[in-house]
Structure formats: C-alpha cells, structure tokens
Amino acid sequence: MTRDLGLSCVVNLAGELIRCPSRAGVDDHEPVLAVLEDWLTARGLPYRRLHDGTRRPVALLVEIEGGRPGPWWALDACVDTAPYGDEAAWSFPPDAGDVVDGWLRGRGAADSKLAAALFCHLAAELHGRAGELRGGLAVLLDADEHTGGFGGARAYLDDPDAARPAGVMIGYPGLEEVVVGGRGLWRARIAVHAASGHSGARRTTVGAVSRAARLVRLLDEAPLPGTGADVPLPPRLTVTSCHGGEGFSVVPDLCEVGVDIRTTPDFGARAAEDLVRAAVAELDALLPAPRPTRVTPVADWPPYRLAEDEQPAAALLGAAAGEGLRVRAKTAGPSNIGNLLAAEGIPATAGFGLSHEGLHGLDERVRLMDLPVVHAVYRRAVLGLLGV
Secondary structure: OOOOOOOHHHHHHHHHHHOOOOEOOOOOOHHHHHHHHHHHHHOOOOEEEEEOOOOOEEEEEEEEEOOEEEEEEEEEEEOOEOOOOOHHHOOOOOOOOOEEOOEEEOOOHHHHHHHHHHHHHHHHHHHOOHHHOEEEEEEEEEOOOOOOOOHHHHHHHHOOOOOOOOOEEEOOOOOOEEEEEEOEEEEEEEEEEOOOEEOOOOOOOOOHHHHHHHHHHHHHHOOOOOOOOOOOOOOEEEEEEEEEOOOOOEEOOEEEEEEEEEEEOOEOHHHHHHHHHHHHHHHHHHOOOOOOOEEEEEEEEOOEEOOOOOOOHHHHHHHHHHOOOOOEEEEEOOOOHHHHHHHOOOOEEEOOOOOEEOOOOOOOEEEHHHHHHHHHHHHHHHHHHOOO
C-alpha cells in the first residue's frame, strides 16, 4: 500500500534512521544527522544545522519559502530516542529498522523517526511547488528532545535567521487523537539538611535521609484539586528522586529530593510552589535542623490547550475528517514540546500519527497500514495552512 502511494521512500528512510542508534545521553547523534543530511542533499532541499550554546549540533532545520507572503508553519519530529532498556528482553534488536508483518520495528519507530521521514517527504514535495505557497514551511528535525532539554526546539526559537512560526505540528504518534494540549509542570530540587554524626553514638540524631523520608510522606499526602474545565486531567505530584548518605556509620547531613508536579490552569506553578514550601515549613517545624530546608525550582512550563477552531489544530482536525477519520481532540497527561512552545506564545498540536506499540518500552513498532492516511492528513493540513 505504501509503495502504491509513493511512500516506500518514507519507510526506507525511517528504517535507516532506526538503524542509527541515537539514544539521548548515550549515542553520538552525528550518524543519524548524517543520514538525514544525505537524504536532503540528494533532493536539493535547503537545510542547515542548529547548535546549542556549546556549538553542539542539536537539530536540522529545513525551510521551504513560499512564493507569496503569509505566515510560516512548522512540522517538528525528534530523531533522538529513549534508551533501549533491557535489550535482552526485546524480541528483536532495538535497532532493527526492518518491516515484519506490516510493522516497522525498532526504537524510534513511533517516537518519532517515522514522523521525521514523513515530514522530510512532505518537504521534498512542497519544495517542488514552492511558488504556490503562501508564507513558508519549516521542518525541525530535533536531535535533543529526549534529554528533556529540548535543545533543538530552543535553538530554532532562538535563531535570528529563522522565521517565527505561527504554529507547529509535532509528529508524536497515535491515530485516534489529535493532541491539542497538555498539563504543565513545575519541578524543584529540595535540599534537606541535618546534623551529621556517627550512627553508633549514644546521642540519637535524626539524619537528613530520615527527615527527607518524612518530607516525602508530607508531599504524598498533600491535597490536590480535581479536574478543571480547560484541562480534563487533575494535577499530579510525584517525588521522582531521593539521594543522600554514604556508607553505614555516618548519619547523613544532606539528602536531595526531586519533585515533579503536573500543573493545570486551576493549579499552576505558584500553587505548586506554595504547596511544596508549605510541606517544607511543616517538616522544619516537626523536625528542626541546623539549616532550613531549601527549595530550588528548576523548571516551569505552563499548561496549554488549543480550541478546536484554533490553528493549527483546526487544520489537522479538519484534514483528518476530510480523510474519513473520526478523531478526537485530546489533552495529554505528559508534558511535551508543545508546553515549551506555549510559553513562547506559539500554538502547537502534539500528536497525530501511526498506531504504535512499545513506545519507550520493549518492542517498539508502528503499523504501516496507517501511513497512507496519516500522510494524506498532514499533506492536506499543510497545504491548507499554506494557502494551496
């Protein structure tokens, strides 16, 4: 089916990308970027590398400028991936990049090397008819997404030579939904102090790890509001890390706790920070220590949700309906690049793509029978936004 619609090159490129391991924080991303650069160069597509503050390449940016004035729109897909996990538990090699029984297999097939290949294919088509376009199309191929730093997206937004997009469509997978929003997040590190000492001393000392354990309990028991009208998901607090102490004979004087709070319009960053600081104040009152517990916020992304008649959500939902699909607008639980873009005032969809299995887990794969309709939906949406 994909061959009949001229999409076999999409599958071939995606397979080649999967066979280039690009795990965030593990692999050198030069090989996967080189595969993309060879593909783009062979088709005469204009592209350039984007770099972070250390001059490390973090993305490729393809720019197709239209022949008529108008807004720019962007397609975004990551080409770095989550780790493999326990490779022995996979039923096929994580870097297989092959097609078996109609499924493209390997890490990144779902998130999001197939989408990257698809967006490159669309860019090649539109490059050949650029004169018809109003505004322009950017394709961001992000090699620094799964680190959580979103270096590629940040480099794109900071690039003075890049046209600022009126909206972005991110190629996360999932055939039944168009993701139009997501909960935000507020994250902090908490330094819990105590007096140090010897674990065998006559005097009992409450160590930093014990104090941190009490803080974790206070945080876990803290009340959170329910769902609101704008984001149909409740806030969520998770203690994600706890590090302190060494050896057996020393009472530790420091333990660091990491906290992740998913926020909503009704419970935002200020409310999240107030909740944590109230728990910290209660801890310091219950179990005094030589130094007060210190809260250091490290990230704050706002929640967002696009109205279904707001672009580019309207274009993608309308294109799906035009191709005979029944999809629903969804607010995602996990935060994503859409939150970063929302903080910059740029509306974004954060998911529509192929059906998938094993995302970030074992035996990741995508169902290729969905590729023709997903291609048709994105093509229709992009052409509409570009005035064709």
